[in-house]
Amino acid sequence: MTDHDYDELGLVAGLEIHQQLDTDTKLFCSCPTDLREADASTRQFTRYLHPTKSELGEIDEAALEESQVEREFTYLGYDTTCLVEEDDEPPHRLDQEARTVVLEIAQLLDMEPVDVAHVMRKLVVDGSNTSGFQRSTLVATDGEIQTDEGPVRVADLMLEEESAQRIEETEAGVTYSLDRLGIPLVEIGTKPDISSPEQARDAAERIGMLLRSTGHVKRGLGTIRQDVNISIADGARVEVKGVQSLDDIDDIVRNEVGRQVALLDIAAELEERGASVGEVQDVTGVFEDTDSGVVRGALEDGGAVYAVPLYGFDGLVGREIQPDRRLGTELSDHAKRHGAGGIFHTDELPAYGVTEAEVEAMCEAVGAGEEDAVAMVAAEAGVAEPAVEAAAARAETAMDGVPEETRGANEDGTTRYLRPLPGAARMYPETDVPPVELDPSEVAVPELLTEKVERYQDEYDLDAGLAEQVAYGTHMPLFESVVADGVDATLAAGTLESTLTELRRDDVPVADLTDEHLRDALRLVDDGEVPNEGLPELLTALAVNPELTAEEAVEQEDLGGVDESEVREAVVEVVERNADQVAEQGMGAFSALMGECMGALRGKADGDVVSDTLREEIQKRA
Numbered sequence: 001m002t003d004h005d006y007d008e009l010g011l012v013a014g015l016e017i018h019q020q021l022d023t024d025t026k027l028f029c030s031c032p033t034d035l036r037e038a039d040a041s042t043r044q045f046t047r048y049l050h051p052t053k054s055e056l057g058e059i060d061e062a063a064l065e066e067s068q069v070e071r072e073f074t075y076l077g078y079d080t081t082c083l084v085e086e087d088d089e090p091p092h093r094l095d096q097e098a099r100t101v102v103l104e105i106a107q108l109l110d111m112e113p114v115d116v117a118h119v120m121r122k123l124v125v126d127g128s129n130t131s132g133f134q135r136s137t138l139v140a141t142d143g144e145i146q147t148d149e150g151p152v153r154v155a156d157l158m159l160e161e162e163s164a165q166r167i168e169e170t171e172a173g174v175t176y177s178l179d180r181l182g183i184p185l186v187e188i189g190t191k192p193d194i195s196s197p198e199q200a201r202d203a204a205e206r207i208g209m210l211l212r213s214t215g216h217v218k219r220g221l222g223t224i225r226q227d228v229n230i231s232i233a234d235g236a237r238v239e240v241k242g243v244q245s246l247d248d249i250d251d252i253v254r255n256e257v258g259r260q261v262a263l264l265d266i267a268a269e270l271e272e273r274g275a276s277v278g279e280v281q282d283v284t285g286v287f288e289d290t291d292s293g294v295v296r297g298a299l300e301d302g303g304a305v306y307a308v309p310l311y312g313f314d315g316l317v318g319r320e321i322q323p324d325r326r327l328g329t330e331l332s333d334h335a336k337r338h339g340a341g342g343i344f345h346t347d348e349l350p351a352y353g354v355t356e357a358e359v360e361a362m363c364e365a366v367g368a369g370e371e372d373a374v375a376m377v378a379a380e381a382g383v384a385e386p387a388v389e390a391a392a393a394r395a396e397t398a399m400d401g402v403p404e405e406t407r408g409a410n411e412d413g414t415t416r417y418l419r420p421l422p423g424a425a426r427m428y429p430e431t432d433v434p435p436v437e438l439d440p441s442e443v444a445v446p447e448l449l450t451e452k453v454e455r456y457q458d459e460y461d462l463d464a465g466l467a468e469q470v471a472y473g474t475h476m477p478l479f480e481s482v483v484a485d486g487v488d489a490t491l492a493a494g495t496l497e498s499t500l501t502e503l504r505r506d507d508v509p510v511a512d513l514t515d516e517h518l519r520d521a522l523r524l525v526d527d528g529e530v531p532n533e534g535l536p537e538l539l540t541a542l543a544v545n546p547e548l549t550a551e552e553a554v555e556q557e558d559l560g561g562v563d564e565s566e567v568r569e570a571v572v573e574v575v576e577r578n579a580d581q582v583a584e585q586g587m588g589a590f591s592a593l594m595g596e597c598m599g600a601l602r603g604k605a606d607g608d609v610v611s612d613t614l615r616e617e618i619q620k621r622a
Contacts, residue, residue, distance in 0.1 A: 010233030026182035028091035041076035072173035073127035098184035111143030128163035197250035235260035251413030262321035275312030292353030318347030333417035340387035460489035520550035
């Protein structure tokens with residue numbers, strides 16, 4: 001991966017962090033915020049969405065392009081799905097718990113809350129919201145975080161409703177699950193103060209730590225998403241959506257800078273060549289007898305082949321602009337938006353069963369010469385022509401340099417075209433939800449995770465590594481709760497961060513353990529009703545049978561502790577059974593017999609008690 005002089009290129013970047021809040025109910029209704037599998041849905045319904053004009057009489061460009069691809073949206077409902085989620089009832093008032101958490105976040109970001117929060121509608125017609133818009137509320141402005149390369153200002157903090165979860169996409173449309181729709185979501189937008197890939201990652205990590213410090217944000221894949229706005233001096237602002245992992249942010253920035261540099265080089269070369277884009281033409285006749293499986297399949301289904309000459313583009317359509325992505329890939333991204341599988345172009349042909357003779361005939365048909373390129377699409381009727389027209393439009397912008405657009409993050413750190421950048425025409429006031437006065441004085445500033453690590457070491461005598469694991473782990477709120485109730489901190493920390501990890505590695509379904517399971521199991525051990533050694537077996541029983549209470553699992557597995565006389569009886573039996581080994585090895589037999597004793601007691605006795613008793617019995621016979 002090529003690294004650039006980012007100062008010289010004039011790199012500026014900003015972040016938009018989207019984090020789901022862990023509240024009991026959704027933002028505008030009382031439905032739960034838990035997610036379920038799609039096969040648990042109990043009903044479904046369909047919708048078609050179209051853009052509307054804002055109060056200024058304008059239609060947002062991104063929404064307009066989205067609507068040009070007609071699709072049916074199917075929504076999966078559940079036994080808790082309500083009329084608000086289906087957009088058949090007005091939204092309720094802004095959730096109080098979400099308001100409290102977002103004000104905590106505002107204080108951690110050193111932001112100034114607004115006096116009154118007004119709910120706005122943000123036009124979205126990709127089907128991810130049943131209403132055709134997302135409700136969003138400005139909560140605070142003018143904050144700042146610190147990074148190793150200097151401060152990064154935070155422009156705004158928004159409280160929003162999460163979109164529906166995309167389950168499946170086909171040529172006909174998209175299926176969404178309503179479980180996720182309406183979960184409270186905060187959006188944190190920074191100023192464009194970031195000047196390097198490393199600073200982008202540092203800033204995202206800092207914001208993530210502050211969010212987790214509240215103890216009220218959801219954890220796991222998909223609960224936090226990072227969007228990155230990136231531009232260089234001679235390029236354009238590009239918004240990269242959906243960066244799932246912090247580890248990808250610096251690669252995304254590097255690759256986008258490299259893409260813009262490459263596009264500027266291509267634009268300069270196209271200008272030097274006097275390049276232009278010709279007219280889209282039907283070239284189906286060229287491929288009547290083709291052996292290309294893709295082309296023949298389209299024609300046999302009643303489709304067509306359309307092509308466009310790209311004058312002066314020879315060798316540039318196939319030029320790499322990101323790792324394993326070329327200018328032709330950009331053209332293909334636009335064609336795919338209209339239902340095509342992609343494009344073929346002459347920088348890569350003959351290939352895919354398309355012969356040299358067919359390439360020559362196609363070039364002749366559209367009037368392309370040796371210095372030119374041709375892009376073609378073979379697809380069903382009604383798809384091929386608009387798909388090639390979209391590719392041609394993208395080729396036009398290639399002559400100008402870098403287009404402003406919204407792009408999606410790929411798993412390999414590259415990006416793909418999604419849609420134009422949205423404009424101000426997509427926002428207008430929400431008339432169904434009254435404004436809310438905000439009072440930050442009622443909200444305490446949460447303790448930072450970094451401060452928790454230090455406190456856990458000082459107050460609970462945890463070592464640095466375990467203290468950090470607990471503070472940054474998903475069970476941090478539960479740890480604090482059980483310790484406050486009197487459970488030994490070392491027991492709680494070791495169980496939540498070590499024992500659960502070991503059980504997970506042994507394929508125990510620990511994800512099915514509830515906080516109540518864990519809390520009650522820890523209490524039973526801390527009270528001496530279950531020995532430490534019996535805790536893994538108790539948690540396993542609860543994970544396999546989550547309908548049980550901890551007390552029921554203890555009885556079912558016979559995990560209740562034994563008294564000292566029963567311990568000694570079991571130890572004496574093991575020692576006498578191995579009398580020859582004890583006589584020969586003395587205390588050297590301890591390790592082997594200890595395991596046998598623990599097995600005989602089946603985790604019902606504390607290991608220290610068993611160890612002390614075994615030592616005594618061996619010494620008697622040594």
